[in-house]
Amino acid sequence: MKSYTLLAAAAGLSILPSALAHSLLVGVIINGKNYHGYDPRPGAVNPADRVGWLTTAEDQGYVSALNYSTPDIVCHRGGKSPVAHAPVRAGDKVHVQWNGWPAGHQGPVISYVAPCKSTKGDGCTSADKNTLSWTKIENGEPGLFNPLTSPPPGDWASNHLANNNNSWLVGIPTGLKPGPYVLRHEIIALHFAAELGGAQNYPLCINLWVEAPAPGVPVKPFNLAAGIPATKMYKSTDPGILIDIYKTQTTSYVIPGPTVAPNANPVPVTAQTISASTADGVPVVVASGTKTVPFAQPTAVVRRYPRTF
């Protein structure tokens, strides 16, 4: 541990407690409309219509590579689905907005989708996260950029995310069938990954309600059959997880996890852009399996205080 601490310090990384706070999901922007994420910080007020999953990671921290076989890896520590789902068409882009990203936390950026099957017919809301079957839809290829010309620790997908206002565009496959899905978007920070269990995973989960693609969008068949549980995505000894990114020039990088499914629709890093929303969108609640209703804000309680004068 000590040698990495020194190397991290040499690389200009802050290892002070302030560096323990990493990031959270501000929200997603879809076709110009904003949908809220989840802020796990103590005292934060989260809107009822958020589409970001609740987490108990009050420190905005990570899931350790030693916890890859625990439910924490599914949708972060204590992950729990909200009620609302953000509507999106197959083939659209989901702009995921992080609340900052520490420059020293380099690594790949990866996204998955899982269809929700809930016995209550409420979409992802009461679906069991442990039974979700995940299909990879992007790897932020090549994960490590220009490996032969950029000096250690290298130019990682996370740097590009940070440079784009801490955001990432996730392409939804054109052939994804309508229905409720969880989007799992993740950064894996490798600054301490030379030590077994030192990699840090930051998964963010977002509920989506996928609709048929816009007219004229060419649809490519997309298959979810090879999906896997999140607890089978990574091993702490994977070459892309147990890796010293400071020690030597990393000439090639094996992005961890399953392969990207055929006919996924990733947005290349060169096409990543920042996005600003013009207005809040109205998310949907899944009412009966295949029907949705617009999320209705709880009626404000009007308190009538006794007159004192």
Ligand SMILES: *[C@@H]1O[C@H](CO)[C@@H](O)[C@H](O)[C@H]1NC(C)=O
């Ligand atoms: C790992 O799992 C243990 C046991 O469940 C838990 O106490 C710890 O907070 C987890 N840590 C991280 C960083 O994932």
Ligand SMILES: *[C@@H]1O[C@H](CO)[C@@H](O)[C@H](O)[C@H]1NC(C)=O
């Ligand atoms: C950058 O992200 C913040 C949220 O973290 C957002 O409020 C701001 O509008 C974004 N800036 C631009 C130019 O999109």
